[in-house]
Amino acid sequence: MKRFLLKFLGFAVLVLVLAFGLDRLICRGLLMMDDYRFQDYSAMLKGGMDNDILIMGNSRGKSHFDTRVIDSLSQKRSFNISIGGYPINAQLLKYQLYREHNRKPDLIIQNIDYLTIQVMQDIRHQHESEQFFPLVYDKAMRKTLREAGYGFLELNVPLYRFFGYQQVIKNGLLEALHLKHYASRPSYKGFLSEKGRWNGSELERMKTEQVTLSAEGKSLLEGFLAQCQADSIQVILVNSPFYAEARTKLMGYEDARAYFEQVAEKYGCVYLDYTDTPECYDKNNFVVSVHLNSDAARKFSQTLVEDLISLNKIERCFSTP
Numbered sequence: 254m255k256r257f258l259l260k261f262l263g264f265a266v267l268v269l270v271l272a273f274g275l276d277r278l279i280c281r282g283l284l285m286m287d288d289y290r291f292q293d294y295s296a297m298l299k300g301g302m303d304n305d306i307l308i309m310g311n312s313r314g315k316s317h318f319d320t321r322v323i324d325s326l327s328q329k330r331s332f333n334i335s336i337g338g339y340p341i342n343a344q345l346l347k348y349q350l351y352r353e354h355n356r357k358p359d360l361i362i363q364n365i366d367y368l369t370i371q372v373m374q375d376i377r378h379q380h381e382s383e384q385f386f387p388l389v390y391d392k393a394m395r396k397t398l399r400e401a402g403y404g405f406l407e408l409n410v411p412l413y414r415f416f417g418y419q420q421v422i423k424n425g426l427l428e429a430l431h432l433k434h435y436a437s438r439p440s441y442k443g444f445l446s447e448k449g450r451w452n453g454s455e456l457e458r459m460k461t462e463q464v465t466l467s468a469e470g471k472s473l474l475e476g477f478l479a480q481c482q483a484d485s486i487q488v489i490l491v492n493s494p495f496y497a498e499a500r501t502k503l504m505g506y507e508d509a510r511a512y513f514e515q516v517a518e519k520y521g522c523v524y525l526d527y528t529d530t531p532e533c534y535d536k537n538n539f540v541v542s543v544h545l546n547s548d549a550a551r552k553f554s555q556t557l558v559e560d561l562i563s564l565n566k567i568e569r570c571f572s573t574p
Contacts, residue, residue, distance in 0.1 A: 272411035279415065279422055280387035282429030287436040289315075289445045290384045293334050293347065296443075298391065300354035305329035307351065308443065309344050310364025310493075312337030317493040317545050318362060320442040322554035327561070333443030335364065338380035340371035341473045346397050348477075353393050360487045362557075366495075367509040370470035375402030377414070383421045386414055446547035447540040455541040456499055464505040466512060478520040489561065490517050490524045494553060497533045499542035523564060527553065 284295040296302060306329050308318045314335030323331045334347045363369075376382055376398075388394040389408055398408065407414040415422050427433040438445065481488050490513055500506060510526060517524035532538050538549035545553060 269411070275426075276411040276415075277390065278429045279425035280390065282425035282427070283383075283421070284387055285428050285434075286424070287434070287439040289438050289440040290381050291387070292440050293443050294350070294384065294387060296332070297334070297347075297351050297354055298387075302332060302351075302355040303330065304332045304355070305359045306331035306362060307348075307358040307360070308333040308335060308362045308364070309348060310335040311339060311344070311366075311368060313366065313493050313495070313543055314364035315440075315443070315445050316447045317364065317550050317553055318444060318557070319446070319551050319554040320444040322551055323558055324442075326555060326558040331442065333440075335443065336384075337445075339376070340373055340467075341369050341470050341477075342372045342401060343376055344369070345473060345477055346376075346394075346401060349397060350388070350391065350394060353391075357484060357486060360489065361481060362489045362491055364493050365474075365490045365513055366492055367464045367466060367503070367506065370466040370474060370509075370512075372467050372469045372473065373401070377402050377407065378417075383418055386418075386421075389414070446550060447544045448547065449540050450546070451536045451539055452541055453536070456496065459499060459502055459542070461502050461504060464503050464509050466509060471512075471516075475516060475520070478516065478522060482520055488520070488522045490522050491557065492524075492526045492528050494527045494530060494533045494538070494545060494549075496536060496539050496542040497529070498536075500528065500533075525557070525560060527556075 283291045284298065286292075306323060306327070308314060308320070308323075308331060310318075312335070315333060315337050318333055318335070320331045320333050323329070334344075334351055336343055336347055373379065376385060385398065388398060389403075395408055403414075424433075424435050428435055478488060492510070492513065510528075513524050513526070516522075527533075532549060532553070538545055540546050
């Protein structure tokens with residue numbers, strides 16, 4: 254009986270070791286891909302980035318702030334860590350990872366809208382949630398992941414969080430073993446341009462919605478702004494363009510804009526609102542109501558940099574090329 258138990262224990266340990274090894278191998282492969290879901294994390298985890306400007310936000314932040322344009326016109330180094338489909342707590346998760354491994358930026362451009370000021374209590378099995386899988390091996394991230402919904406099994410049992418993600422497992426393994434290289438919508442310094450022309454079906458399905466700002470979301474945003482103030486990081490709050498017709502379906506939207514103005518004044522930030530510019534009334538600038546197309550994003554990024562240059566408050570961060 255004792256011999257059997259020892260053999261069983263030895264077999265269990267071997268299986269566990271192999272499972273951990275396979276888990277790490279898959280994660281390594283994911284971070285090797287030219288895939289926007291993992292490129293930001295790969296760059297941040299490598300460390301040593303020395304960016305002057307950091308861009309944060311949701312999918313509007315990801316696709317509206319063209320780092321090529323920002324770098325060229327400002328003569329500074331920028332990087333975009335926005336995260337599509339996720340509110341302020343997940344955005345701050347990425348910011349924490351960035352700060353852990355890289356120098357603090359001089360300036361943060363935070364794309365802000367009413368969806369920013371929400372909290373996603375559980376990031377497991379959400380939109381593109383596989384992007385978080387490699388982070389379990391970063392010690393500082395484990396507590397943050399736990400707060401965002403990861404449980405004991407996701408954090409400690411190898412391969413458990415991959416259940417239901419067979420294609421992710423396959424792609425990660427093939428990449429890690431150098432059997433195939435994956436390039437799926439690669440980003441440029443975190444910027445991901447939207448392809449295609451206007452598609453109005455999303456707007457047609459859009460129902461009238463009451464805009465609400467989560468109290469917890471407000472607390473997280475203001476805590477972040479207070480910390481940036483303490484760290485001498487200038488923050489620019491930017492409400493980037495979205496199609497004007499969509500705004501008419503948002504009840505209480507003006508109250509949200511008033512809050513953004515109030516919080517900017519409270520923490521010494523600049524708030525720039527581009528949601529009522531002429532571009533917002535031309536659907537040819539959009540792919541869907543909340544996402545600029547690549548040409549419009551390039552023009553918006555140029556306008557933003559020009560506006561920032563003109564503000565004496567951030568003159569130290571920008572110079573004409």
